[in-house]
Amino acid sequence: MTTRAGAVVHHPLIRRRLLHRPRDPQPSTPSERIIFVAMAGSLRLPLFPFHFLLLLLALIYPSKAEIKTLEISSDSRQIILFEKFGFNHRGTVSISLSGVSFSSSSSAAAPAVDASLLGFFLISDERLIQAAYESQQNPNSDCVLMSPYVRFLFNFIDLSPPPPAGAYNSSFNVTQPDEYSLYFANCASDAAAVSMSVHTEMYNARSDGSPDYLSVGQSPVPSLYTFFAVAYAVFLGVWIYLTLFQNRLSAHRIHHLMSGLLLTKALYLVFAAEDQHYIRKTGTPHGWDVPFYLFQFLKGVLLFTVIVLIGTGWSFLKPFLQEREKKVLMIVIPLQIIANIASVVIGETGPFIKDWVTWNQVFLLIDIICCCAVLFPIIWSIRSLRETSKTDGKAARNLKKLTLFRQFYIIVIGYLYFTRIVVYALKTIASYKYRWVSVAAEETVSLLFYIFMFNMFRPAERNQYFVLDEEEEEAAELALREEEFEL
Numbered sequence: 001m002t003t004r005a006g007a008v009v010h011h012p013l014i015r016r017r018l019l020h021r022p023r024d025p026q027p028s029t030p031s032e033r034i035i036f037v038a039m040a041g042s043l044r045l046p047l048f049p050f051h052f053l054l055l056l057l058a059l060i061y062p063s064k065a066e067i068k069t070l071e072i073s074s075d076s077r078q079i080i081l082f083e084k085f086g087f088n089h090r091g092t093v094s095i096s097l098s099g100v101s102f103s104s105s106s107s108a109a110a111p112a113v114d115a116s117l118l119g120f121f122l123i124s125d126e127r128l129i130q131a132a133y134e135s136q137q138n139p140n141s142d143c144v145l146m147s148p149y150v151r152f153l154f155n156f157i158d159l160s161p162p163p164p165a166g167a168y169n170s171s172f173n174v175t176q177p178d179e180y181s182l183y184f185a186n187c188a189s190d191a192a193a194v195s196m197s198v199h200t201e202m203y204n205a206r207s208d209g210s211p212d213y214l215s216v217g218q219s220p221v222p223s224l225y226t227f228f229a230v231a232y233a234v235f236l237g238v239w240i241y242l243t244l245f246q247n248r249l250s251a252h253r254i255h256h257l258m259s260g261l262l263l264t265k266a267l268y269l270v271f272a273a274e275d276q277h278y279i280r281k282t283g284t285p286h287g288w289d290v291p292f293y294l295f296q297f298l299k300g301v302l303l304f305t306v307i308v309l310i311g312t313g314w315s316f317l318k319p320f321l322q323e324r325e326k327k328v329l330m331i332v333i334p335l336q337i338i339a340n341i342a343s344v345v346i347g348e349t350g351p352f353i354k355d356w357v358t359w360n361q362v363f364l365l366i367d368i369i370c371c372c373a374v375l376f377p378i379i380w381s382i383r384s385l386r387e388t389s390k391t392d393g394k395a396a397r398n399l400k401k402l403t404l405f406r407q408f409y410i411i412v413i414g415y416l417y418f419t420r421i422v423v424y425a426l427k428t429i430a431s432y433k434y435r436w437v438s439v440a441a442e443e444t445v446s447l448l449f450y451i452f453m454f455n456m457f458r459p460a461e462r463n464q465y466f467v468l469d470e471e472e473e474e475a476a477e478l479a480l481r482e483e484e485f486e487l
Contacts, residue, residue, distance in 0.1 A: 066213065066279050066283055066284060066285070067199075067200070067201050067213070067282075067283035067284055068083070068199070068200055068350070069197065069198070069199045070082070070197070070198045070199075070200070070350075070352055071197055071198075072184075072194060072195060072196050072197075072198060072352070073195050074193045074194075074195055075193065075194050075195070075354075076186070076191040076192065076193045076194070077186065077191070077354070078185070078186045078187070078191050079144070079183055079184070079185050079186065080183065080184040080186075080351075080352050081181055081182070081183055081350075081351040081352065082182045082183065082184065082198065082200055082350065082351075082352050083181070083182045083200055083202055083350065084179065084180070084181045084182070084215075085179065085180060085182075085202040085215050086178070086179040086215035086216035086217050086218070086432040086433065086435070087174040087176075087177055087178060087179070087180060087202075087204060087216065088177050088204045088216055089175055089176075089177050090175075090204055090205040091173070091174030091175075091177075091202070091203070091204050091205075092171055092172070092173060092174065092201075092202070092203055092204075092205065092211070093122065093153070093171065093172045093174060093180075093182065093200075093201075093202050094170075094171040094172075094199075094200070094201040094202075095120060095153065095154075095168070095169075095170060095171075095172075095182075095198070095199070095200055096167075096168065096169040096198075096199040096200075097159070097166065097167055097168040097169070097196050097197065097198055097199075098167045098196070098197045098199075099165060099166075099167075099195065099196055099197050100156065100159055100163050100164075100165070100166030100167065100168070100194075100195070100196040101163045101164040101165070101166065101194075101195050101196070102115075102118065102156070102163060102192040102193060102194045102195070103192060103193055104188075104190050104192060104193075113188045113190075113192040114188060115155065115156035115157045115159070115162075115163075116145075116155050116156070116157050117143055117145070117155070117185075117186070117187040117188045118155060118156045118184075118185070118186050118187070118188065118192065118194065119145050119152070119153065119154055119155030119156060119184070119185060120153040120154060120155075120182065120183065120184050120185075121144065121145060121150040121151060121152050121153055121182075121183055121185060122150065122151040122153065122172075122174075122180040122181065122182055122183075123149065123150045123151065123180065123181055123183065124178045124179060124180050124181075125179060125181075126178075127149040127150065128149075128181070130149050131144070131147055131149040131150070134147075134149070143185065143187035144183075144185050144187065145185055145187060151180070153172055154168065154170065166196070177216070178432070179215070179216075179217075179432035182200065182202070184198075201213075201283060203283070204216065211283070212280055213279055213280055213281070213282070213283040214276065214279060214280040215432065215435070216432060216433050217430075217431070217432045217433050217434055217435030217436055218276070218435055218436060219280065219436070220436040221276050221436050221439050222273050222276040222277040222280060223273075224436060224439055224440055224443065225269045225270075225272045225273035225276065225439075225443075226269075226270075226273045228269050228443045228447065229266055229269035229270045229273060231447060232262060232265050232266035232269060232447070232450075233266050235262060235266075235447075235450065235451070235454075236259065236262040236263060236266055239258070239259055239262055239454060240259060242458060242459060243255045243256065243259060243459055247458075247459040247460055250459040250460055251459040252459065254306070254309055254310065254314060254457070255457075255458075255459050257302070257305070257306060257309070258306055258454060258457075260302060261299070261302040261303060261306050262450070262454075264295055264298045264299045264302055265299050265303075265450070267291075267295045268292070268295035268296055268298075268299045269443075271288055271291040271292040271295055272292055272296075274288040274292075275288040275289050275292045289347075289348070293340070293343070293344050293347075296340065296343065297336070297337070297340040300336050300339065300340060301333055301336045301337075304332045304333075304336060304370055304373075304374055305329065305332070305333065306453075307374045307412060307453075308325070308328055308329055308332060308373075308374050308377050309321075309377075310408065310453070310457055311374065311375075311376075311377030311378035311380075311381055311405075311408070311412075312325045312377045312380075312381060313381055324380070325377055325380070328373055328374075328376060328377055331369075331373055332370050332373050332374065335366045335369060335370050335373075336366075336370060338362070338366055339362075339363055339366040339367060339370070342359045342360075342362045342363040342366070343363060345359045346359050346360060346363060367420065368420075371416045371420065374412065375409070375412065375413070378405055378408060378409045378412065379409070381405050382402060382405050382406060382409065385401050385402050385405065386402060404456060407456065408453070408456060408457075411449065411452050411453065411456075414449075415445065415446070415449040418441075418442075418445045419442055419445060419446065422441070423438050423441060423442045426438040426441055
């Protein structure tokens, strides 16, 4: 007997369960999905005798489908998430195993492990929630491989030759469009320690029959990156004209550093486009991932550095940094290095590694710390200008500076809020077919932020924020007495 996936099923219990599968339940409504996700942290999932947190991560793990060869060594986890991918009606999952071996993780005297309780399956996010709900209602449910909500692929009975040098190689067609997660389940009562080499390929067939290794919702991403790379290149050309030619005498060191930021951002998008292009065509980045991660690191460090330095007024308001401002830089830059290391680990491995959750937590924590740290210099500058305005007799200039820095403070908060929270929400709630929307939204807002920031602090002989006028001076003194510029 074969399943819909085409895998031969040998175990009699699995045969019975597959023959008597109930009809597919109706998809839950969006409100039910929200309720299920909210409940997930407290659910106990007997279908999977393991920590439910890792399974829940499948709901937020982004679709990736590079051709990957993964090594699993003496792993006794009861479930392992390998990949997540959005299929159309012409999808294919190819799995190749080699060097498969397993043994009881407790003692040599333990009974032999039942090979039918170790295997691979596919499940969609919708079915994942339904399976979690059913398992809560039926605590004595059987192994997940026998659940009516999963698409069973194969188990270790199908290995040929059998362990300890087991191997398997097969492809499965996916004709039901959806976003699926590929799991390995270890349902043995005494979890077996499994070792194997796993080669996976997931792709959709194009109209000409060639494979597309990007998920359905990720296919437009290379074109998006290319478009924004051109936009930043044009932006860089205009900025260089302003700083090196039109207002060369008014340009400061911070403006040249801002030029470097635009250059790294443009190159980052170029390499991101090439990386995604080659993954889409061939399933591998062909080395483009190396410059991609390099310029991702440079872009992150330069962006936070520029925001901190502008917030301090360095170069165009004062030629030095105070000790506390130097400490902020000494905190932000090393944290960005760690954050980019975490980003590489997350991007180049996947949820199959044991510490994947930890690396995600590290990245999230560091990103939050950096976002908070860059706000302090802006707050200090606003407070310093407010205090100085009471004593130096330059009310108009100080009022304009206060207005400038308060606007910059609001823009930075808006940018950080959108790119960290709103974009994440878009990734979570958008259908898998429209995951590219979050990329487009993030890059659009980033470009607008760069335009506002660079325009506010552009080099100019008579910058509107720093012009002195007697009438403005009197009006400014009155405004400073009436308004405290509190944040």
